[in-house]
Amino acid sequence: MDFTARRLSLKEALIAAAERTIASRGLAGLRARELAADAGCAVGAIYNVFADLDDLVLAVNGRTLAALEQALAGAAAKTPDPQERTDLALDSLVRSATAYLDFAAADTLRWRALFDHRLPAGKALPDWYLADQVKLFAYIEQPLRALQPDLAPEERALLARSLFSAVHGLVSLGLEEKLGAVPLGKLREQVALVTRAMARGLFDR
Amino acid sequence: MDFTARRLSLKEALIAAAERTIASRGLAGLRARELAADAGCAVGAIYNVFADLDDLVLAVNGRTLAALEQALAGAAAKTPDPQERTDLALDSLVRSATAYLDFAAADTLRWRALFDHRLPAGKALPDWYLADQVKLFAYIEQPLRALQPDLAPEERALLARSLFSAVHGLVSLGLEEKLGAVPLGKLREQVALVTRAMARGLFDR
DNA sequence: TGTACATCAGTGAACGCGCGTTCACTGATGTAC
DNA sequence: TGTACATCAGTGAACGCGCGTTCACTGATGTAC
Numbered sequence: 001m002d003f004t005a006r007r008l009s010l011k012e013a014l015i016a017a018a019e020r021t022i023a024s025r026g027l028a029g030l031r032a033r034e035l036a037a038d039a040g041c042a043v044g045a046i047y048n049v050f051a052d053l054d055d056l057v058l059a060v061n062g063r064t065l066a067a068l069e070q071a072l073a074g075a076a077a078k079t080p081d082p083q084e085r086t087d088l089a090l091d092s093l094v095r096s097a098t099a100y101l102d103f104a105a106a107d108t109l110r111w112r113a114l115f116d117h118r119l120p121a122g123k124a125l126p127d128w129y130l131a132d133q134v135k136l137f138a139y140i141e142q143p144l145r146a147l148q149p150d151l152a153p154e155e156r157a158l159l160a161r162s163l164f165s166a167v168h169g170l171v172s173l174g175l176e177e178k179l180g181a182v183p184l185g186k187l188r189e190q191v192a193l194v195t196r197a198m199a200r201g202l203f204d205r
Numbered sequence: 206m207d208f209t210a211r212r213l214s215l216k217e218a219l220i221a222a223a224e225r226t227i228a229s230r231g232l233a234g235l236r237a238r239e240l241a242a243d244a245g246c247a248v249g250a251i252y253n254v255f256a257d258l259d260d261l262v263l264a265v266n267g268r269t270l271a272a273l274e275q276a277l278a279g280a281a282a283k284t285p286d287p288q289e290r291t292d293l294a295l296d297s298l299v300r301s302a303t304a305y306l307d308f309a310a311a312d313t314l315r316w317r318a319l320f321d322h323r324l325p326a327g328k329a330l331p332d333w334y335l336a337d338q339v340k341l342f343a344y345i346e347q348p349l350r351a352l353q354p355d356l357a358p359e360e361r362a363l364l365a366r367s368l369f370s371a372v373h374g375l376v377s378l379g380l381e382e383k384l385g386a387v388p389l390g391k392l393r394e395q396v397a398l399v400t401r402a403m404a405r406g407l408f409d410r
Numbered sequence: 411t412g413t414a415c416a417t418c419a420g421t422g423a424a425c426g427c428g429c430g431t432t433c434a435c436t437g438a439t440g441t442a443c
Numbered sequence: 444t445g446t447a448c449a450t451c452a453g454t455g456a457a458c459g460c461g462c463g464t465t466c467a468c469t470g471a472t473g474t475a476c
């Protein structure tokens with residue numbers, strides 16, 4: 001195994017270890033020393049592969065985004081192409097929303113790390129990460145295009161963002177216990193109900 | 206000035222100092238030593254008045270909840286009583302939503318502390334705090350009652366929670382820069398648009 | 411193939427920093443007589 | 444009113460802990476001849 005291969009396999013091991021810790025104890029439970037022990041290397045070795053822990057967390061979050069995309073793609077595959085029929089486009093939005101909920105519910109801590117992680121002031125998110133985020137919005141924009149084909153692209157992008165934000169709010173506060181616990185089944189009903197209501201209220205004139 | 210009066214005025218001074226720091230540098234910027242310096246006492250004195258810093262933060266957040274209630278009450282006062290007419294009830298929900306946005310936008314860090322603060326595992330939120338939260342939902346439930354008078358109270362409570370969560374999502378992600386910046390005017394439009402759509406989609410058959 | 415050397419991943423003790431909370435002590439306020 | 448004592452807010456140095464990152468050093472791997 002040459003240098004670059006070793007380096008890559010260490011990188012893999014570190015990402016996998018960080019992912020395990022985040023999934024089981026949350027982003028705030030991540031510690032450099034423990035991470036090194038889990039990945040089978042010394043603390044210092046982390047910094048040969050990543051600039052700092054933020055870098056590593058971004059790598060983990062990148063994977064989470066990819067997994068989320070898989071989940072959304074799976075949900076989209078179950079519906080026929082919504083290109084033409086309005087009711088199918090509505091179904092598609094509802095399916096995406098509940099798929100988002102189910103993804104978050106199944107792996108809450110990993111999902112929450114996407115939103116809890118903050119870079120130190122001054123450091124910006126890398127381009128590849130932003131691109132990964134943008135890809136996800138396609139799953140909302142596509143049905144929106146079917147519902148209102150003549151809407152300007154920027155307006156559609158804004159609306160997609162708003163729909164996502166609303167659903168994210170439902171999921172995020174729903175999975176926290178702060179406002180009282182809601183069983184997942186009830187929550188799924190609410191997500192479906194509200195998503196459909198939003199879409200109908202916006203387009204179904 | 207007797208003991209209890211002194212104690213109260215120190216409590217006031219500490220809450221006020223903590224509020225200033227949270228408003229200007231955020232919850233994460235709160236430090237015991239600095240707080241004591243700002244309030245004009247020694248670090249140790251904090252612990253004569255509050256059990257720990259979490260206790261103090263809860264006191265600050267309680268005030269923020271009260272301020273938020275004032276803002277919502279102000280918005281509600283501008284609309285006629287929505288008890289009977291559907292369109293007025295819709296307007297009332299939209300006004301509450303935009304009032305929430307404006308409150309959050311005007312004092313983002315103080316508002317964000319409401320959601321960023323987490324008690325250590327095992328410690329529960331005090332009853333008075335939970336009661337303050339519940340009071341705010343009345344501003345959503347009242348118009349919902351006008352829109353669908355025969356809905357069961359628990360269902361109405363759940364729906365109020367969902368509407369709040371959706372709006373909160375819009376406001377929360379909208380005021381962050383993570384998904385790209387949106388000017389406040391645009392954001393207000395989106396909040397109004399989506400709130401009205403949700404309410405219409407849910408009730409306006 | 412063998413040897414000398416260069417490169418660089420890997421090591422982990424140590425650095426540097428920050429922070430919430432405690433506690434032995436001080437001194438101002440209130441009380442009893 | 445005056446004095447002795449008790450109470451308790453207030454003090455701040457010190458405790459205890461945790462953590463990300465560095466850096467002088469080691470040793471395995473690759474290269475040149």
